[in-house]
Amino acid sequence: MVEIKNIHKKFGKNKVLKGIDLEIPDEGIFAVLGPNGSGKTTLIKSILGMVVPDQGEIYVQGKKTHANGLYRKNIDYLPQIANFPGNLGVKELLGMIQDLRGGNAQADHLIKLFHLEPFLDKKLSNLSGGTKQKVNIVLTFMFDSPLIILDEPTTGLDPIALLHLKELIQREKEKGKTILVTSHIMSFVEEISDEIVFILEGKIYFKGNIHQLREKTQQTDFEHAIAHLLKKNHA
Amino acid sequence: MLKILKYSFFDLIRSRWSYVYLLFYLLLSFVLLFLNQDLSKAVITLMNVIIILVPLIGTIFGVMYYYNSKEFTELLLAQPVKRSSIFLGQYLGVALSLVMSLVLGLGIPFVFYGLFQSSAIWNFSLLLITGAMLTFIFTALAFNIALYNENKIKGFSYAILLWLFLAVIYDGLFLMSLIVFETYPLDKFTLIATTFNPIDLSRILILLKLDIAALLGYTGAVFQKFFGTNLGLFAALSTLMVWVVLPVLNIARKAKKKDF
Numbered sequence: 372m373v374e375i376k377n378i379h380k381k382f383g384k385n386k387v388l389k390g391i392d393l394e395i396p397d398e399g400i401f402a403v404l405g406p407n408g409s410g411k412t413t414l415i416k417s418i419l420g421m422v423v424p425d426q427g428e429i430y431v432q433g434k435k436t437h438a439n440g441l442y443r444k445n446i447d448y449l450p451q452i453a454n455f456p457g458n459l460g461v462k463e464l465l466g467m468i469q470d471l472r473g474g475n476a477q478a479d480h481l482i483k484l485f486h487l488e489p490f491l492d493k494k495l496s497n498l499s500g501g502t503k504q505k506v507n508i509v510l511t512f513m514f515d516s517p518l519i520i521l522d523e524p525t526t527g528l529d530p531i532a533l534l535h536l537k538e539l540i541q542r543e544k545e546k547g548k549t550i551l552v553t554s555h556i557m558s559f560v561e562e563i564s565d566e567i568v569f570i571l572e573g574k575i576y577f578k579g580n581i582h583q584l585r586e587k588t589q590q591t592d593f594e595h596a597i598a599h600l601l602k603k604n605h606a
Numbered sequence: 607m608l609k610i611l612k613y614s615f616f617d618l619i620r621s622r623w624s625y626v627y628l629l630f631y632l633l634l635s636f637v638l639l640f641l642n643q644d645l646s647k648a649v650i651t652l653m654n655v656i657i658i659l660v661p662l663i664g665t666i667f668g669v670m671y672y673y674n675s676k677e678f679t680e681l682l683l684a685q686p687v688k689r690s691s692i693f694l695g696q697y698l699g700v701a702l703s704l705v706m707s708l709v710l711g712l713g714i715p716f717v718f719y720g721l722f723q724s725s726a727i728w729n730f731s732l733l734l735i736t737g738a739m740l741t742f743i744f745t746a747l748a749f750n751i752a753l754y755n756e757n758k759i760k761g762f763s764y765a766i767l768l769w770l771f772l773a774v775i776y777d778g779l780f781l782m783s784l785i786v787f788e789t790y791p792l793d794k795f796t797l798i799a800t801t802f803n804p805i806d807l808s809r810i811l812i813l814l815k816l817d818i819a820a821l822l823g824y825t826g827a828v829f830q831k832f833f834g835t836n837l838g839l840f841a842a843l844s845t846l847m848v849w850v851v852l853p854v855l856n857i858a859r860k861a862k863k864k865d866f
Binding site: 439452 | 609621675677684687864865
């Protein structure tokens with residue numbers, strides 16, 4: 372689905388990505404992990420074309436990404452920070468994104484799922500952080516694209532909404548989609564992901580499934596296994 | 607691009623600041639017209655206000671809108687939309703909403719006071735056109751500044767400095783150079799120097815149309831000879847156009863390379 376070839380990116384003197392090669396399979400949930408500042412978001416933004424890599428190539432569905440960004444029609448993206456133009460209402464925002472992307476979107480069942488009906492006519496600047504994140508999730512999942520990218524999807528969600536989110540992700544997976552997730556909530560990653568890739572200081576440090584990670588680090592607990600990876604590297 | 611323009615525009619015309627801006631102009635022109643029933647004189651007074659205020663509002667609004675809509679821009683960047691369309695759409699949204707406030711705020715009171723029966727209508731239209739041009743120019747410059755500066759404080763400072771430079775300091779330097787080099791023939795120099803400052807250019811354009819060039823003495827005569835003709839008017843307006851086009855092209859160029 373996504374093929375990343377030798378991506379390099381630096382911001383000023385800070386080299387964030389130092390030659391990442393990665394192939395993301397056509398189906399399943401793929402988690403990108405790593406400590407703060409390891410380059411997860413930069414990697415995701417490179418796939419989306421929001422960050423222009425210094426070197427390397429990215430192929431989405433076999434086609435090289437292009438500066439005009441039209442390939443993004445096949446990607447649903449949930450950004451890390453949910454911040455929207457404050458003057459717009461929720462309904463207007465949903466309408467606007469639908470209008471911009473074209474194609475048909477199904478938002479109604481998602482609005483019901485996250486109980487957003489009372490907020491539909493409210494302005495986005497008056498919504499709480501968690502509610503904004505719910506709107507963000509609705510925006511992402513209302514389209515039916517083969518690739519879904521979620522950057523820290525759990526931020527600010529209450530337990531019920533989190534449950535719904537997990538269900539949503541599972542349902543999309545069953546449709547045979549590719550889902551790319553980053554998160555710091557290890558239990559969340561452990562529960563949903565099929566395969567993980569661990570990025571450290573701009574390089575891929577581990578790639579495989581959780582079972583393999585446990586074997587490699589000889590830790591039974593996923594959280595400890597990740598911590599072990601980090602410690603071993605810094606030792 | 608049109609879709610982005612539409613949303614930016616509607617977003618802006620519902621914001622409080624657009625109304626404050628509109629109300630300010632409404633109030634200003636009503637008060638002016640109430641105090642001296644003469645439309646031509648009101649145009650001159652308005653010119654003095656507009657030539658300073660429009661660039662200031664244009665830069666501040668431009669920078670503010672860019673920084674405030676940063677997350678929104680990121681949302682748009684993840685959609686299948688071209689980058690240049692996003693930024694040009696937003697730019698036009700800001701500029702057009704400001705122009706609308708200007709035109710409505712000045713236009714309504716003047717129409718109310720019988721603009722269409724008055725001979726001041728051409729001067730007034732020229733005032734509106736230069737006001738609109740200045741808005742387009744300074745909003746574009748503001749977007750450039752904001753695109754080059756991630757840091758809000760820095761961006762704001764540069765924007766204010768730019769305005770201060772073109773509205774005040776440039777004139778000071780200009781006058782100083784005229785005094786220092788007074789023994790040389792300076793008419794060509796003054797002509798060229800004014801084209802490098804859109805504020806000066808607009809001011810002179812309006813002054814000459816108002817037939818008060820005599821106030822400017824000999825230089826006024828030179829200007830009158832150049833700008834007073836249709837050719838001069840055309841040249842001045844095209845220079846203002848260049849002031850719009852170059853920054854706008856740079857917005858598109860810079861936007862293509864930027865990381866978000």
